[in-house]
Amino acid sequence: MSSGDPKRTGRAKGYLQAFLFLLPGLILILLxxxxxxxxxxxxxxxxxxxxxxxxxxxxxxxxxxxxxxLIPKILINTLVYTFxxxxxxxxxxxxxxxxxxxxxxxxxxxxxRALWLLPRFTPxxxxxxxxxxILSPTRNGLLNGLRVAMGLRPIAWISxxxxxxxxxxxxxIGASMGMLIFTSAIKAIPRDYLWAARVDGASWFQEVxxxxxxxxxxxxxxxxxxxxxxxxxxxxxxxxxTQGGPFHASEVWSLYAYNKAFSAYAGTYEFGYAAAxxxxxxxxxxxxxxxxWKIFRFREMMAQPRIxxx
Amino acid sequence: xxxxxxxxxxxGLAAGLVAAQDVKVITIKAWTVGPDDPSITRKLNLExxxxxxxxxxxxxxxxxxxxxxxxxxxTSWSDYKRANLLALQSGDPAKxxxxxxxGHEDIGPYAEAGYxxxxxxxxxxxxxxxxxxxxxxxxxxxxxxxxxxxPQDTEARMFYYRKDLLKAAGYSEExxxxxxxxVAAGEFVLDDIIALGQKLLEAGVxxxxxxxxxxxxxxxxxxxxxxxxxGELYDPETGKLVVDKSATLALFExxxxxxxxxxxxxxxxxxxxxxxxTNFSGGKVGINLTGGSWNFAEWQHAPYNxxxxxxxxxxxxxxxxxxxxxxxPVSVSHPLVHLxxxxxxxxxxxxxIVTMASAVDLNTRHAISSGHLAIRKSQLxxxxxxxxxxxxxxxxxxxxxxxxxxxxxxxxxxxxxxxRDGIVAVEVGALSPAEALENFIKRMxxxxxxxxxxxx
Numbered sequence: 001m002s003s004g005d006p007k008r009t010g011r012a013k014g015y016l017q018a019f020l021f022l023l024p025g026l027i028l029i030l031l032x033x034x035x036x037x038x039x040x041x042x043x044x045x046x047x048x049x050x051x052x053x054x055x056x057x058x059x060x061x062x063x064x065x066x067x068x069x070l071i072p073k074i075l076i077n078t079l080v081y082t083f084x085x086x087x088x089x090x091x092x093x094x095x096x097x098x099x100x101x102x103x104x105x106x107x108x109x110x111x112x113r114a115l116w117l118l119p120r121f122t123p124x125x126x127x128x129x130x131x132x133x134i135l136s137p138t139r140n141g142l143l144n145g146l147r148v149a150m151g152l153r154p155i156a157w158i159s160x161x162x163x164x165x166x167x168x169x170x171x172x173i174g175a176s177m178g179m180l181i182f183t184s185a186i187k188a189i190p191r192d193y194l195w196a197a198r199v200d201g202a203s204w205f206q207e208v209x210x211x212x213x214x215x216x217x218x219x220x221x222x223x224x225x226x227x228x229x230x231x232x233x234x235x236x237x238x239x240x241x242t243q244g245g246p247f248h249a250s251e252v253w254s255l256y257a258y259n260k261a262f263s264a265y266a267g268t269y270e271f272g273y274a275a276a277x278x279x280x281x282x283x284x285x286x287x288x289x290x291x292x293w294k295i296f297r298f299r300e301m302m303a304q305p306r307i308x309x310x
Numbered sequence: 311x312x313x314x315x316x317x318x319x320x321x322g323l324a325a326g327l328v329a330a331q332d333v334k335v336i337t338i339k340a341w342t343v344g345p346d347d348p349s350i351t352r353k354l355n356l357e358x359x360x361x362x363x364x365x366x367x368x369x370x371x372x373x374x375x376x377x378x379x380x381x382x383x384x385t386s387w388s389d390y391k392r393a394n395l396l397a398l399q400s401g402d403p404a405k406x407x408x409x410x411x412x413g414h415e416d417i418g419p420y421a422e423a424g425y426x427x428x429x430x431x432x433x434x435x436x437x438x439x440x441x442x443x444x445x446x447x448x449x450x451x452x453x454x455x456x457x458x459x460x461p462q463d464t465e466a467r468m469f470y471y472r473k474d475l476l477k478a479a480g481y482s483e484e485x486x487x488x489x490x491x492x493v494a495a496g497e498f499v500l501d502d503i504i505a506l507g508q509k510l511l512e513a514g515v516x517x518x519x520x521x522x523x524x525x526x527x528x529x530x531x532x533x534x535x536x537x538x539x540x541g542e543l544y545d546p547e548t549g550k551l552v553v554d555k556s557a558t559l560a561l562f563e564x565x566x567x568x569x570x571x572x573x574x575x576x577x578x579x580x581x582x583x584x585x586x587x588t589n590f591s592g593g594k595v596g597i598n599l600t601g602g603s604w605n606f607a608e609w610q611h612a613p614y615n616x617x618x619x620x621x622x623x624x625x626x627x628x629x630x631x632x633x634x635x636x637x638x639p640v641s642v643s644h645p646l647v648h649l650x651x652x653x654x655x656x657x658x659x660x661x662x663i664v665t666m667a668s669a670v671d672l673n674t675r676h677a678i679s680s681g682h683l684a685i686r687k688s689q690l691x692x693x694x695x696x697x698x699x700x701x702x703x704x705x706x707x708x709x710x711x712x713x714x715x716x717x718x719x720x721x722x723x724x725x726x727x728x729x730r731d732g733i734v735a736v737e738v739g740a741l742s743p744a745e746a747l748e749n750f751i752k753r754m755x756x757x758x759x760x761x762x763x764x765x766x
Binding site: 050051052064067068069070132135136137138139140156158159242245246247248249262263269 | 388392395399419422423424517575576577579580581582585589719723726730731734735737738739740741752753756
């Protein structure tokens with residue numbers, strides 16, 4: 001009876017079709033996202049080094065992490081870097097850019113948005129080289145050249161402001177992502193709301209406070225969550241500009257894991273310990289995702305759109 | 311007629327095919343590295359060796375030829391080594407070179423991992439070549455009683471000083487010219503370098519923090535100062551690394567003095583290599599504390615473009631002085647080696663090419679054009695080498711005091727940590743010398759466990 005039920009066969013067919021449609025994406029996710037996480041996690045239980053041998057040592061790497069006296073410093077660096085860049089640039093500054101460039105004429109707004117996208121288009125190595133020139137501790141650097149011209153002494157920017165340097169250099173690139181998403185969200189707000197507000201005599205600030213911000217709540221929360229996760233794992237600009245130094249002052253978790261695995265000049269090649277560090281980062285990321293999902297009630301966002309798309 | 315033509319054509323084609331099949335081409339792959347541009351001769355020498363080999367093969371009517379596929383990396387040591395390691399661990403002969411040129415410190419890890427083969431038996435086949443090598447160089451190629459590498463070149467490390475600036479600061483010509491001899495005799499010590507820097511600064515010849523500069527990165531150079539302060543790095547009896555507390559502390563205190571006296575910028579580790587070379591070769595910085603013989607060649611190329619005559623006239627050098635009067639100076643040498651990989655399908659042929667690339671004329675070409683030193687005794691009397699005043703002077707001043715970095719798989723970790731967690735921490739003022747020592751020992755013990763001995 002069951003096989004003959006046309007309703008059921010139809011539903012099974014539907015599932016099969018959906019599965020087939022999802023299959024290419026599924027394979028990609030399994031191969032390039034899930035498999036590396038599993039391999040990394042398993043590697044985290046070995047003491048693999050330059051010999052690439054899978055010697056399992058139980059929780060050895062995790063005990064070592066508890067003993068590693070650099071870890072507290074690196075954890076603090078990671079939190080300051082992630083939430084500092086997020087709060088100052090990726091959300092706040094991105095939002096300010098979006099608000100300002102949508103409040104002026106479209107052509108000028110577009111120009112400024114394009115300008116802010118430039119750092120994102122610049123190859124990271126070139127971008128880093130420019131910053132190294134700007135921040136050089138000698139009088140040949142841009143900032144110190146200006147200071148010397150004003151009769152001041154050069155400053156060792158990276159030693160003096162390691163957190164500031166990594167937040168600004170990453171934030172200037174990071175802000176453009178929020179800017180783009182917020183701009184499109186603001187543009188999707190039905191114009192009549194704003195016209196009505198203006199008829200009622202609302203100022204620009206009141207418009208933003210009472211109409212725009214409530215209506216772009218979801219994109220704001222999405223960017224916050226997404227950029228937290230992306231900042232937690234990003235280290236390439238830090239590696240290129242400060243190398244985590246001086247004396248680990250700008251070393252973040254993901255860079256520490258990278259250094260353990262591929263440290264400069266033949267370094268250490270401690271793949272096992274590095275994998276354990278990376279596994280902890282994956283766990284932190286997972287916990288953060290679940291926390292954001294709950295706190296920001298993303299289920300509601302997925303359920304029904306709150307912004308009318310015209 | 312047409313039959314004839316067709317016949318000739320078919321015959322020609324067949325003969326061509328037979329000929330093409332007859333001479334087999336064997337491809338030998340090699341990975342070579344600068345990272346300094348002038349060291350391209352590491353690659354060129356292998357290419358010339360293959361050319362010579364092919365001529366011999368042609369002459370002897372052999373039915374194969376050799377083709378060399380060689381890379382030359384100029385980005386950085388760390389990029390080069392990382393790429394090599396990742397390819398080596400694949401174990402796939404298609405991805406792995408037959409010949410690798412790298413620092414001798416890779417012998418330990420590569421031998422342990424089974425990536426390379428011992429060469430003692432091959433070496434025994436060419437006594438006329440290999441008995442001519444300086445015996446000390448073989449020490450750098452030895453690991454667990456076997457020889458795993460063929461020395462490719464070596465260099466000397468030294469401190470460079472600007473003769474013109476010292477003269478401008480009021481030093482007499484006799485004094486300036488006598489520095490190398492005084493260093494060799496143990497009369498000129500490390501603190502005298504500080505005195506030179508102070509005088510340069512006081513005379514206003516250099517700007518503050520421009521008197522004494524050093525490399526911004528880790529390197530075997532830093533080991534020289536441990537030796538100079540009377541320390542040791544390796545215990546040959548147990549094969550373990552050694553941290554000598556008093557010598558390490560003395561090094562950290564020396565670095566602190568450089569910064570406190572405004573001779574060296576506290577952010578020295580944040581200055582780029584090109585900026586360092588530009589300022590020293592351009593006469594803005596008085597002393598280059600961690601120089602190498604290859605720098606002299608580097609400064610003659612773009613972007614520095616100084617003539618040999620200019621450099622020879624204005625820049626002097628000597629090995630790193632001892633810390634105490636009467637002590638022996640030191641110059642750590644970092645021999646590069648040719649390695650033959652375990653994955654190579656033509657180990658004999660690869661070794662033959664290495665042997666031919668080690669010819670006196672080829673190695674001398676490399677030594678002179680890239681600022682490296684001879685590896686063979688007969689090079690010293692070979693006219694082109696003898697005629698090179700720089701190479702001769704380096705051999706004379708530094709070679710007698712040559713020492714090596716330990717051939718221990720964790721030696722690179724040692725110099726990396728010594729620099730990043732010690733020297734840099736003290737320079738930027740994050741730690742005092744005593745705190746840096748404590749921190750350094752803690753890191754070494756955490757990472758190396760029982761592989762390190764701590765000595766008072």
